[in-house]
Amino acid sequence: MRKRRNLFTILTIFLFSFISNANLPPPENEVLESGNAAEINRFEDSKSLNLGRFPIALPADSVHEFDITKYIIEVKLVPASTTNKFRGHVTIQGKSQITGLNILSLNFVGMVVDSCKVNSSPALFTRNNNLLYINLNGSYNPGNSFAAEVFYHGIPQAGFYFDQNVYGVPVYYSFTEPFDSRYWFPCYDYPHDKATCEVICTVPTGNFVVSNGRLYSVVNNQDGTLTFRWMEIYPIATYLISIAASSFAQIDTFVQLEENRLPVQYWVYPQDSPKAELDFKKTPGMIQFFSGLWGDYPFLPDKYSIVQAELGGAMEHQTCTFWGFPLTGDARYEYIAAHELAHQWWGDWVTCNDFANIWLNEGFASYAEALWQEHEYGPTAFKNHLMAFEGNIFAARNGSVKYPIYNPPTTYLFGTAVYKKGAWVLHMLRQILGDSLFNNGLAYYGQSRSFSSANTEQFKAALESYSGQELDWFFDQWVYSPNYPIYKWSWVYTFVAGKFYLDLSLSQAQVTPPVFSMPVEFKLSTAAKDSDFTIYDTLRNQRLSLVLSSAPTGIVIDPNYKLLSADTVSRYPYLAGDVDNNGLVLMGDIVYLIKILFSGFPLPSPVAAADVNGDCQISLADIIYLVNYFFHHGPWPRLGCPG
Ligand SMILES: [Zn+2]
Numbered sequence: 001m002r003k004r005r006n007l008f009t010i011l012t013i014f015l016f017s018f019i020s021n022a023n024l025p026p027p028e029n030e031v032l033e034s035g036n037a038a039e040i041n042r043f044e045d046s047k048s049l050n051l052g053r054f055p056i057a058l059p060a061d062s063v064h065e066f067d068i069t070k071y072i073i074e075v076k077l078v079p080a081s082t083t084n085k086f087r088g089h090v091t092i093q094g095k096s097q098i099t100g101l102n103i104l105s106l107n108f109v110g111m112v113v114d115s116c117k118v119n120s121s122p123a124l125f126t127r128n129n130n131l132l133y134i135n136l137n138g139s140y141n142p143g144n145s146f147a148a149e150v151f152y153h154g155i156p157q158a159g160f161y162f163d164q165n166v167y168g169v170p171v172y173y174s175f176t177e178p179f180d181s182r183y184w185f186p187c188y189d190y191p192h193d194k195a196t197c198e199v200i201c202t203v204p205t206g207n208f209v210v211s212n213g214r215l216y217s218v219v220n221n222q223d224g225t226l227t228f229r230w231m232e233i234y235p236i237a238t239y240l241i242s243i244a245a246s247s248f249a250q251i252d253t254f255v256q257l258e259e260n261r262l263p264v265q266y267w268v269y270p271q272d273s274p275k276a277e278l279d280f281k282k283t284p285g286m287i288q289f290f291s292g293l294w295g296d297y298p299f300l301p302d303k304y305s306i307v308q309a310e311l312g313g314a315m316e317h318q319t320c321t322f323w324g325f326p327l328t329g330d331a332r333y334e335y336i337a338a339h340e341l342a343h344q345w346w347g348d349w350v351t352c353n354d355f356a357n358i359w360l361n362e363g364f365a366s367y368a369e370a371l372w373q374e375h376e377y378g379p380t381a382f383k384n385h386l387m388a389f390e391g392n393i394f395a396a397r398n399g400s401v402k403y404p405i406y407n408p409p410t411t412y413l414f415g416t417a418v419y420k421k422g423a424w425v426l427h428m429l430r431q432i433l434g435d436s437l438f439n440n441g442l443a444y445y446g447q448s449r450s451f452s453s454a455n456t457e458q459f460k461a462a463l464e465s466y467s468g469q470e471l472d473w474f475f476d477q478w479v480y481s482p483n484y485p486i487y488k489w490s491w492v493y494t495f496v497a498g499k500f501y502l503d504l505s506l507s508q509a510q511v512t513p514p515v516f517s518m519p520v521e522f523k524l525s526t527a528a529k530d531s532d533f534t535i536y537d538t539l540r541n542q543r544l545s546l547v548l549s550s551a552p553t554g555i556v557i558d559p560n561y562k563l564l565s566a567d568t569v570s571r572y573p574y575l576a577g578d579v580d581n582n583g584l585v586l587m588g589d590i591v592y593l594i595k596i597l598f599s600g601f602p603l604p605s606p607v608a609a610a611d612v613n614g615d616c617q618i619s620l621a622d623i624i625y626l627v628n629y630f631f632h633h634g635p636w637p638r639l640g641c642p643g
Contacts, residue, residue, distance in 0.1 A: 069195050091149045095146075108185075169246060178239055191355070194351065197213070205224050208245065210248070244322060283304070316340045335373065362418045364422070366423035403417060487520070493641055494607055503606030517537065519534045574609060612629075
C-alpha cells in the first residue's frame, strides 16, 4: 500500500490567535453569478470615447529625436465665430537629442496652420498623416535648443469643446486623454516627454479661465475680452494640459501641509455652488491623508482645484481636476473625488511612461478610492469597496480581464482590468510587503520618478530596492499575465484516538496562468476559538492535513480579503469507502479499517476516509457500516464530516 500521507504536509496547530469574524464579505461565488456586465468605469468612461476616436497603436518606451522643455500656448476663443472659434499660437521650446536634427515633427490634427517660425524667423512646414513637419532652418545637435512657433485657427474636431451647461451658459473646455491634445495644439503628444507650460487664454468678458499651475495675471483688453495667463512650473504631460472657461463661481479654501498653505479652489456653475461646497468639503482632508501616505501634494504651493465642465465623467488635469458629474450636495461621488485627487500623485507627478503602463495611473487612483474609504469610514467600507471591484473583475472575465494589465489591447486601455484589477494588484502587494514597506515603498517610487514618468519595471525596481524583496514572481503572474486564480477547495475531518484530523484540498481551476503562487489564508473555527492560517500555494493541486485538539466547526478561505480570486467550496475530492487509499472500494477496505482500529496501522489520507459512516469519528461502527454495505446492500460509504 502506498503511504500517500507522506506526500502531504502534516501540521499540528497548537496556538490559535483570535480574529473577529465581523465584517466578512459575502461568499464570493454570489458575486461570480453576477454574469457578464458591460465594462464600466463610469466616472472616466469618456477616456474610452476619446480612444475610440483615435485608436492609434500604443507607442513603445523610447527616446525620441528631441526633448520639449516648454509649451507656451496662446489661445483666443471666439465662440461667436462660425468657422474660426479657436485661434492658436503655440511656442514650443526644445532641445535636439540627435545629431543633425533639421525637421521638427509634431502631432497635430485638423485646424488650419497659418504659418510657422523657428527662433523668430519664418519657417517652412508641411502636414501629412496627422503630423506637422517644421523645417528648423538649420541643423541641431544634442543639447542645441530651438523655439518653434505655430499659428493656427479653426474649430477643433476633438480635444477642445465649445459647449453649454444645463443652465444654458457657455462652457469651453479641453479633455484629451489619451491622444486628443494634438487636436487643439501642436505637440509631441506622448506622456513621457513632459515640459513646463504656460497657457494664455483670451475669452469674452464674463468668462473665467482655469488652467494648470498658478494664475499670474488677468488683463482686461477693453475690447470685450479678458486674457488669463496661467503658468505650470512643474513638468506636465500633454494630455494633462487643460483649459476650462465659463462664468464660474469660485469657492476658496485651503489645506495646511506642514509649513505650506495650499489653496484649494472650486470653480463651479453659480447655481451649483452650494452643492459643490458640500460635495467637495472633504477634499482638504483627502489631500492631508494622501500627503501623509505618499509625500506632500506634489504641486505645492500652487493649488489643487476642481473645475466643473461638460465632460462625461472626471479628468485629473494637473492641479485642476475637471468634474462632469452632477453636483448633488450629498457627496455621493466622494470616492471619485478621491480617485481624481490621487491622480495628482499617480498620473500627474509620476506619469505612465506610455499608455501600455496606464495601470500605473488608473490602478493606483482606483486603489486610492479604497484607501480613502478605509481611512475615513473604516474596514467595512474598505472591504466593500474592494469587493465591488472584485465583482467588476469577475464580470469582465471574458473582456479586459482576459488580458494582462500591462500593455492591454487598445480597446481595454480604460477597462475594468486596468482600473479594478490594477487596484487589487496594489492591495495584494500591500499584503505581501506589509503596510509600512508598501506605503513607504510607494512614496519612494514616487520620489524616484517625481515630475517624470515611469514604467512597470521601474515601479517594480523601486519597490524591490526599498523592500529588499525580489518581486518578479508577483509581477509576472499579476501584471504580465492575465486573469486571476480560481480556487476549488474543500475540507473533511474526523475524530480518532483523542484527536481531530482535518484534511484540506486546494486546487486551481483557471487555464492561464496554470498556477498562481500566492499565500492563501484560511480562517479555521473550532469549538475553542477561531484562528487564521496560511498555505503558501504554489501547486495546481495541494492538500494540507491538520491535527486539532477540538472539533472544527467551519473554514473560510481568504477571510481578510487579501487575495483576488474566485473561490468555490465543494465536496472533498475523494472516493468515499476507499479506506486503504488504493483507488477502489473493495472488501480489503474492511480489512484495513480493522487493522487501523486494532493493529495500529497508519491512518489513511484523508483521515476521514476511515470514517465511512460519516459520524465524525472512526470506530467499530464504521466496520459494521462497511460490512453492511458489502453484504446487506447497506447505504453507500461516506467521507467523514462535515457530511
Ligand atoms: Zn482615473
